[in-house]
Amino acid sequence: MEPLPLMTVQQHILEEQRRHHPDASGEFSWLLSGITLASKIIADQVRRAGLVDVLGSVGQVNVQGETQQKLDVLANQALRLCLGRRGNVGIMASEENAEPIVVPRDRQHGKYVVIFDPLDGSSNIDVNVSVGTIFSILRRAPDPEGKRDPLVDVLQAGVKQVAAGYVVYGSSTMLVYTAGNGVASFTLDPAIGAFIISNPRMTMPAKGNIYSVNAANSDSFPEPYQQFLAKLRSGEAGRTYSSRYIGSLVADFHRTLIKGGIFLYPPTRHYPQGKLRLLYEANPIAFLAEQAGGIASDGRGRIMEIPPTSLHQRCPLLVGSRTEMKLLMEMLASA
Ligand code: AHG
Ligand code: MN
Ligand code: MN
Numbered sequence: 001m002e003p004l005p006l007m008t009v010q011q012h013i014l015e016e017q018r019r020h021h022p023d024a025s026g027e028f029s030w031l032l033s034g035i036t037l038a039s040k041i042i043a044d045q046v047r048r049a050g051l052v053d054v055l056g057s058v059g060q061v062n063v064q065g066e067t068q069q070k071l072d073v074l075a076n077q078a079l080r081l082c083l084g085r086r087g088n089v090g091i092m093a094s095e096e097n098a099e100p101i102v103v104p105r106d107r108q109h110g111k112y113v114v115i116f117d118p119l120d121g122s123s124n125i126d127v128n129v130s131v132g133t134i135f136s137i138l139r140r141a142p143d144p145e146g147k148r149d150p151l152v153d154v155l156q157a158g159v160k161q162v163a164a165g166y167v168v169y170g171s172s173t174m175l176v177y178t179a180g181n182g183v184a185s186f187t188l189d190p191a192i193g194a195f196i197i198s199n200p201r202m203t204m205p206a207k208g209n210i211y212s213v214n215a216a217n218s219d220s221f222p223e224p225y226q227q228f229l230a231k232l233r234s235g236e237a238g239r240t241y242s243s244r245y246i247g248s249l250v251a252d253f254h255r256t257l258i259k260g261g262i263f264l265y266p267p268t269r270h271y272p273q274g275k276l277r278l279l280y281e282a283n284p285i286a287f288l289a290e291q292a293g294g295i296a297s298d299g300r301g302r303i304m305e306i307p308p309t310s311l312h313q314r315c316p317l318l319v320g321s322r323t324e325m326k327l328l329m330e331m332l333a334s335a
Contacts (some may be wrong), residue, residue: 009036009175009186010197020181027088028179031112032163033088034173036195038082039133039167042075043188046131046169055126061097072096073093075118075133083114090140091150091267091334093311094118095280100150100311107146112162113138113153117280120166121248130170132250136284137163154279154311158304164284168249174198178291183257204294207323208260212245212252220269224335228328249276253285253319259294262320262328266299274298274307274316278308282317295325299332300303 013029060068069304076096083089090110092101123129140153165177174189183202186195232241256263286296286303295301296319
């Protein structure tokens with residue numbers, strides 16, 4: 001067997017930049033290395049979760065009214081520390097913080113905004129099931145006076161993302177990333193502590209045979225969603241489907257990206273606007289999906305075109321292969 005070229009994520013980003021943005025300063029790869037450093041710290045904590053005192057909740061609720069797990073807090077700290085010292089991140093925003101985080105020393109000239117879900121799939125931490133980190137990177141204009149409301153920089157539509165990705169802490173730790181020129185994946189080699197390339201061009205199959213949804217909510221989905229799922233189950237859609245639902249968006253999407261099919265979190269009785277968060281869940285996932293040849297919608301239009309109005313806003317998320325997504329969108333449109 002041919003050995004894989006030992007290409008690290010750093011090298012890959014630098015080479016991509018040289019190809020697509022020959023005048024780039026290299027600052028962007030420095031920023032990304034803040035994310036990979038934080039993700040190694042998080043991966044280390046996740047791997048040892050049963051050995052050190054990081055399981056369970058901290059007895060607080062976050063801005064979403066959800067119980068914060070110890071690992072949510074640790075992961076948030078790791079990202080804030082690693083990204084806050086890059087010198088080019090002016091503003092950060094996190095699921096775990098009510099307001100955007102201003103980096104005082106880089107508020108005026110920091111070229112980037114990074115928005116993240118430090119630990120996605122918290123309910124799976126205590127049961128040794130895959131969790132992840134999701135990030136979205138936006139550009140920002142200089143703010144020489146340092147007076148601009150940080151929310152102005154944060155509330156940009158998904159089409160403005162310059163890069164996005166996730167790290168899945170699964171049976172291996174994998175980084176999946178796009179900067180708008182396709183999607184590449186890297187696996188953390190624990191022996192050398194580096195993310196090494198696994199697939200330089202990930203593409204989502206045009207159709208799949210898995211659907212992924214929290215079926216316990218299905219009675220409260222709007223009618224067309226129920227009809228769509230019934231169609232997949234009955235074989236009317238032309239193939240036999242299986243269902244898989246992990247309950248960590250990162251892990252459910254990772255499978256959908258590789259195997260195709262569809263993941264959906266529609267509006268429910270409990271979450272009439274959908275449960276997932278636009279800025280740090282739906283947008284980065286949508287960017288990856290589109291870059292891999294798939295589709296991401298909120299049931300009305302492209303996720304990445306939704307104009308954000310608040311940091312923690314929710315939206316329905318329907319994402320997956322073109323075939324399943326087109327069928328669902330047709331059924332929603334004609335309902
Ligand atoms: P988080 O742990 O960051 O709060 O995200 C949880 C999300 C997402 O990962 C997953 O797709 C969804 O919640 C699962 O929700 P249900 O338990 O309602 O199915
Ligand atoms: Mn999440
Ligand atoms: Mn989270």
